[in-house]
Each structure stands twice: as C-alpha cells, then as structure tokens.
Amino acid sequence: MFSIERWQEVFDTISKNKLRTFLTSISVIFGIFILVVLLGVGEGMKNGIEKQFQSDAENKISVYTGVTTVGYKGLNPGRYIQLKNEDFDYTMSANAGNFESASSMYRIWSGLITYGEESGSYRVEGVMSDYQALESASMVSGRFINLTDQKQYEKYVVIGQKVADDLFDEKDPIGEYIKLSKINFKVIGVFSDPGGEREESRVYIPLSTSQKVFGAGNDIRSMAFTIPKRTNFDDALRESEMIVNDLTNQLKTKYKVSPEDTSAISVNSSLESAKQFYDLMDVIKVFFWGVGIATLLAGIVGVSNIMLIIVKERTKEIGIRKALGAKPMSIVAMVLHESIFVTAISGFVGLILALVLLENLGPLIDSEFISNPEVSFNVAITTLIILIIAGALAGFFPAYRGAIIKPIDALRDE
Amino acid sequence: MIEIKDLHKSYKVGKNSLHVLKGINFSVKEGELVSIMGSSGSGKSTLLNILGILDEADQGTYHLDGVPIKNLNEKIAANYRNKFLGFIFQSFNLINYKSAIDNVALPLIYQGMGRKDRMERSMAYLEKVGLADWAKHKPNELSGGQKQRVAIARALASDPKVLLADELTGALDTKTSYEIMDLIQGINDEGKTILVVTHEEDIAHMTKRIVNLKDGIIIDDSMNEQVKAIQNV
Numbered sequence: 001m002f003s004i005e006r007w008q009e010v011f012d013t014i015s016k017n018k019l020r021t022f023l024t025s026i027s028v029i030f031g032i033f034i035l036v037v038l039l040g041v042g043e044g045m046k047n048g049i050e051k052q053f054q055s056d057a058e059n060k061i062s063v064y065t066g067v068t069t070v071g072y073k074g075l076n077p078g079r080y081i082q083l084k085n086e087d088f089d090y091t092m093s094a095n096a097g098n099f100e101s102a103s104s105m106y107r108i109w110s111g112l113i114t115y116g117e118e119s120g121s122y123r124v125e126g127v128m129s130d131y132q133a134l135e136s137a138s139m140v141s142g143r144f145i146n147l148t149d150q151k152q153y154e155k156y157v158v159i160g161q162k163v164a165d166d167l168f169d170e171k172d173p174i175g176e177y178i179k180l181s182k183i184n185f186k187v188i189g190v191f192s193d194p195g196g197e198r199e200e201s202r203v204y205i206p207l208s209t210s211q212k213v214f215g216a217g218n219d220i221r222s223m224a225f226t227i228p229k230r231t232n233f234d235d236a237l238r239e240s241e242m243i244v245n246d247l248t249n250q251l252k253t254k255y256k257v258s259p260e261d262t263s264a265i266s267v268n269s270s271l272e273s274a275k276q277f278y279d280l281m282d283v284i285k286v287f288f289w290g291v292g293i294a295t296l297l298a299g300i301v302g303v304s305n306i307m308l309i310i311v312k313e314r315t316k317e318i319g320i321r322k323a324l325g326a327k328p329m330s331i332v333a334m335v336l337h338e339s340i341f342v343t344a345i346s347g348f349v350g351l352i353l354a355l356v357l358l359e360n361l362g363p364l365i366d367s368e369f370i371s372n373p374e375v376s377f378n379v380a381i382t383t384l385i386i387l388i389i390a391g392a393l394a395g396f397f398p399a400y401r402g403a404i405i406k407p408i409d410a411l412r413d414e
Numbered sequence: 415m416i417e418i419k420d421l422h423k424s425y426k427v428g429k430n431s432l433h434v435l436k437g438i439n440f441s442v443k444e445g446e447l448v449s450i451m452g453s454s455g456s457g458k459s460t461l462l463n464i465l466g467i468l469d470e471a472d473q474g475t476y477h478l479d480g481v482p483i484k485n486l487n488e489k490i491a492a493n494y495r496n497k498f499l500g501f502i503f504q505s506f507n508l509i510n511y512k513s514a515i516d517n518v519a520l521p522l523i524y525q526g527m528g529r530k531d532r533m534e535r536s537m538a539y540l541e542k543v544g545l546a547d548w549a550k551h552k553p554n555e556l557s558g559g560q561k562q563r564v565a566i567a568r569a570l571a572s573d574p575k576v577l578l579a580d581e582l583t584g585a586l587d588t589k590t591s592y593e594i595m596d597l598i599q600g601i602n603d604e605g606k607t608i609l610v611v612t613h614e615e616d617i618a619h620m621t622k623r624i625v626n627l628k629d630g631i632i633i634d635d636s637m638n639e640q641v642k643a644i645q646n647v
C-alpha cells in the first residue's frame with residue numbers, strides 16, 4: 001500500500017501545495033503542542049505533590065497518643081495515654097517479621113542548642129537507629145545513631161543540614177560538641193531530608209540517652225514502622241490497613257480505650273494518604289488528557305476538513321486516475337497516505353516544540369505544586385501513535401469520498 | 415471488438431428525464447478507425463463514456479472483446495479500463511504537476527509495473543509521438559498539440575485493445591489537428607482499433623468509417639474513403 005510510488009506522489013503533491021500543507025499542519029502542530037505541554041504540566045504537578053510525600057518513607061505507619069474523649073469500662077474521659085518502651089517491645093514481638101524498620105521516639109520540648117556564640121531553637125528527638133529510614137533521611141557526613149550508642153547511653157547528636165548551616169557556617173561539625181539544655185553532645189553526623197528545611201532543622205539523639213538525661217523514664221512519644229514495599233500498590237495498601245487495624249486493637253485493648261475513641265490512640269498509614277494522592281493524580285491526569293485530546297481532536301477535524309477540500313480540488317485528477325485504471329483502494333491509499341504523513345510530521349514538530357519548551361522552562365519551575373514538568377518517552381511515543389491514528393481518522397472521510405465518486409462525475413468537475 | 419445492442423441512456427434533469435440514447439445498435443471490429451459524427455448534444459460523448467466504462471447504460475448489452483460489460487464493481491471496472499481502454503480527451507486531462515513522462519507512466523503504475531520498466535516504456539511511447547526531448551517538462555510548458563501527443567502516448571502506454579478519443583482535436587488549430595490525426599492514422603495503420611468522436615466533417619473524413627448520430631439514434635453508418643491527414647499538413 002505504501003510503495004515508493006506512493007511516497008513520491010505524496011512528496012509531489014505536498015511540494016506542489018506548500019501553503020495548503022502548511023496550513024493543515026498548523027492545527028495539528030498546535031493540538032499536539034497543547035497536549036504534550038499539558039501532559040508535562042500534569043507530570044510536574046505529580047512531581048510536586050509527590051515531593052511532599054517523599055519527605056518520609058512512603059510505607060510508614062505511625063502511632064500517636066492523646067487524651068481519651070469517651071468513657072470506657074468505668075474509666076472517665078480526659079485520660080492521657082502515655083506510651084512506654086514496653087508498648088514498642090510488645091508491638092515488635094506481636095508483629096514479628098511484619099516490619100522493615102521500626103523506632104520509637106521521645107521528644108524533648110526545650111530545644112535550645114548552642115555552639116560557641118551561635119544558638120538556636122530546634123526540635124530535639126530521641127530516636128533509634130531505624131529512624132533514619134523512617135524519615136528517608138540521608139547522611140551528608142558522618143553517621144546516624146546506632147544500636148551501640150543506644151545501649152551505652154552515648155551523648156551523641158546527629159544534626160540536620162539546616163542546623164549545621166546555622167551553627168557551624170562553613171566549619172565541619174563532625175566531632176564538635178554542642179550544648180543541648182546545657183549538656184554537651186558530640187556531633188557524629190549531618191543529615192539531609194527530602195522534607196526540606198523544615199525537617200532538616202531537627203537534631204536526633206539516642207532514645208535511651210534522651211529518656212535518661214531528660215528524666216523521662218520509660219516514656220515514649222510515638223512509634224513508627226515501615227512495612228516492606230510491595231510492587232502492587234493495592235496489595236501494599238491492604239496489608240497496611242490490616243496492620244493499622246491490628247495495632248489499633250492491640251493498643252486500645254491494653255489501655256482500655258473505647259473502640260469509638262479516635263483521638264486517644266491514632267495509627268496512621270502514609271499509604272492511605274498516598275492513595276488519596278494517587279486518586280487525585282488520576283483525576284488530574286484524566287482531565288489533562290481530556291483537554292489535550294479535545295484540542296487534538298479539533299486539529300484532526302481541521303485536517304479532515306482541509307483533506308476534504310484537497311479531495312474536492314483534486315476531483316478532476318481523481319477522475320483522470322480512475323479513467324486510467326486507478327482502483328478505489330488506491331485513491332483511498334493516496335489520500336490516507338498524505339493525511340497520515342502530514343499529520344505525523346506536523347505532530348512531530350508540535351511534539352518537538354513542546355519538548356523544547358518543557359526542557360528549557362521545566363527546570364525553572366519549582367513551586368509547591370509544580371516541580372520539573374517533563375514528558376516521559378512513553379508519553380511521547382503514545383502521542384505519536386495517536387497521531388498516526390489521528391491522521392488516518394482525518395483522512396478517512398475525504399478518502400471515502402474520493403473512492404466512491406463516479407469517474408464520469410469526477411471527470412466532468414472543473 | 416465492440417458489440418452493443420439496443421443501448422438506452424437517460425439523464426435525470428430535475429424532475430424530468432432526458433432520453434439521450436434511444437436504442438443504439440453498433441459494432442466495431444478489430445483494427446477499425448471509426449468516427450462518431452453528430453451535432454452538439456446528439457449523445458456522442460454519452461455513447462463514448464459508456465463504451466469507456468466511465469458510465470453505464472440503462473438498458474441494452476455491451477460486449478468488449480467478448481467480455482460482457484454489465485454491473486461491474488469499481489475495482490473490476492478500473493481493471494478493464496486499465497487493460498482494455500485508452501482515453502484521449504478534448505481537454506487533454508493531463509495531471510499538471512507531473513512531468514510528461516510521469517503522466518505517460520500513470521496507467522503503468524496502476525498495472526503494478528516496476529519503475530525501471532515503466533520509465534523505459536513511457537519513454538518509448540513519448541518517442542513514438544515525437545516528444546522524447548520533452549519528457550521532463552510539465553504540461554504547462556507544452557503547446558496544445560504537444561499536450562495531446564502526451565495524452566496519446568499515455569493512452570497507448572498500457573497497450574489497450576481500443577483507443578477512445580472524444581473531440582481530440584477540439585481544442586487545437588486546424589494545422590495541429592491534422593498533425594494529431596496523422597499520428598492517429600499511423601497508430602491505426604499499426605493495427606490499433608480506434609473510435610473518434612467528432613462534430614467536424616474534415617476530421618471524420620480522415621477515419622475509415624463514419625457513424626452518424628442524431629437525436630440519440632444512428633441515422634447513417636457507412637464506410638469512408640480515408641483522407642490522409644498528412645496531405646493537409
């Protein structure tokens with residue numbers, strides 16, 4: 001169907017009708033340009049929102065406590081539920097093997113830190129070694145708190161990049177001592193966190209040390225766990241929901257909290273928030289594809305119209321060809337070939353233009369909501385395939401008209 | 415070669431029907447050079463278009479080289495046009511963005527002939543009509559006579575059984591007309607069956623048989639002492 005002859009004819013007619021071809025192309029170029037830019041922006045929005053989610057491990061389950069709001073089993077409301085080390089140990093043994101990483105946390109409220117002349121107020125948390133994974137923090141230098149530090153009640157501190165910048169300027173903080181509520185702690189590491197400055201203005205000390213030094217006994221503020229990643233999001237979600245339910249039941253039973261009480265013990269899964277996010281993303285995606293396809297459709301209708309005019313203009317020629325033995329199929333092929341070729345080439349131009357725009361403008365855009373708009377290779381390929389189909393679609397009506405016109409009528413056309 | 419019996423054809427004009435061919439009986443043997451004469455509107459083109467399978471009769475039978483031409487689908491009709499028939503039109507009907515040789519090659523494309531063979535063959539026919547040097551020229555660079563020569567080369571290219579020419583000299587001056595008729599006579603002398611539609615007496619007298627059409631019926635069909643066109647050039 002697409003022989004060399006046909007290509008030659010397509011090039012012949014296109015080069016004979018440059019202006020017409022150009023005008024045809026514009027609408028397709030525009031359509032595909034809009035589609036790809038929209039998809040890029042959609043991807044950017046996804047990146048933007050995803051970034052906010054990536055501040056912590058994505059499969060994290062956290063346990064917080066508060067004050068009971070409902071009376072239960074003879075106990076009055078208004079009781080504060082204080083988690084203890086035993087709760088963590090119990091949870092760990094009750095869910096053996098379910099968790100990938102786990103840590104409890106104790107929060108020190110007076111977070112004044114000084115180094116020489118410099119000082120600042122930061123969030124101070126006593127944590128276990130797994131806390132790094134739970135926060136998806138990565139070490140800039142030095143190391144995180146480990147099991148030995150924990151066992152030996154070391155006065156070590158790991159500080160966020162922001163804290164390091166504030167207190168140490170250009171100086172290497174590792175090995176330096178900072179004062180935390182007048183007690184000296186040795187800096188053993190600096191971390192960065194995808195959560196940005198907010199999460200990088202924290203400091204971490206061993207949980208055991210925090211409880212001992214700040215007189216907390218066995219108290220902990222919260223617990224956090226991650227479950228192993230699953231390739232299937234729905235599986236992961238189901239698994240996390242199950243664990244969330246188990247944890248809630250276990251703790252509520254232990255502390256005699258009413259099943260209806262939602263604030264005394266709250267167990268949250270980041271996957272559930274992620275689900276909401278992915279659902280939202282799907283809606284946005286559908287919307288952008290919709291708008292893009294609609295624009296493209298307008299382009300297709302434009303091409304179809306122009307192809308129809310082309311076929312009408314070429315009615316006489318079609319008549320001549322038929323008189324010389326052109327079969328209806330060869331007329332269809334001729335029209336479709338030109339239509340697909342023009343659509344594909346101009347779509348390609350639109351795609352390139354959109355990619356150039358996103359490539360150059362994309363990295364400059366980095367707000368809360370849009371970050372690095374881009375188009376994946378797959379999307380680019382998909383749009384090209386859509387274009388071929390679009391070209392065929394646009395050519396269909398004109399081709400059909402050309403095919404069915406009677407040679408005698410076509411020849412009479414002036 | 416051509417065999418028609420009781421051919422009728424009407425056109426719809428608004429609510430009325432215009433009866434153009436009112437029972438044509440007529441046959442052409444191989445190697446004949448026939449002219450169909452008649453005044454304007456007598457139905458000559460209508461007849462020729464039916465013979466050329468460009469149009470269909472309402473009634474009657476038509477056999478082309480023994481093959482019945484009736485209710486053909488477009489695909490088969492296209493195939494017959496390509497294999498059996500060569501058309502020459504008054505207005506040449508060349509494709510204006512194609513060079514002379516590409517115009518001649520067109521029917522060969524529809525035969526599925528390869529490019530090399532096609533070009534060789536088209537060139538040979540351009541030589542035959544004396545336009546070898548003009549092969550690369552587009553129609554708008556050619557004179558009327560030259561255009562008609564290209565059209566004749568194109569009609570011959572697929573080696574059809576019959577050439578059908580509708581007022582082929584209608585757009586040409588007398589001298590050029592006779593040159594074209596000389597070419598047609600030459601082609602007929604080589605054995606090709608040719609049907610020429612004309613309303614010009616002198617052109618008709620250059621054929622071997624004159625069929626006179628009036629108001630949709632044949633009023634006269636007789637052999638003619640062929641005038642050689644070359645004598646008038």
Ligand SMILES: Nc1ncnc2c1ncn2[C@@H]1O[C@H](COP(=O)(O)OP(=O)(O)O)[C@@H](O)[C@H]1O
Nearest residue numbers: 425426427434453454455456457458459460461
């Ligand atoms: N497509 C058509 N629709 C209606 N009338 C037509 C059509 N083609 C030809 N006619 C009419 O049929 C008659 C014969 O036309 P035609 O065969 O072209 O005559 P000729 O070739 O002898 O001049 C004329 O009156 C013409 O107006």
Ligand SMILES: [Mg+2]
Nearest residue numbers: 055056135195
């Ligand atoms: Mg974090």
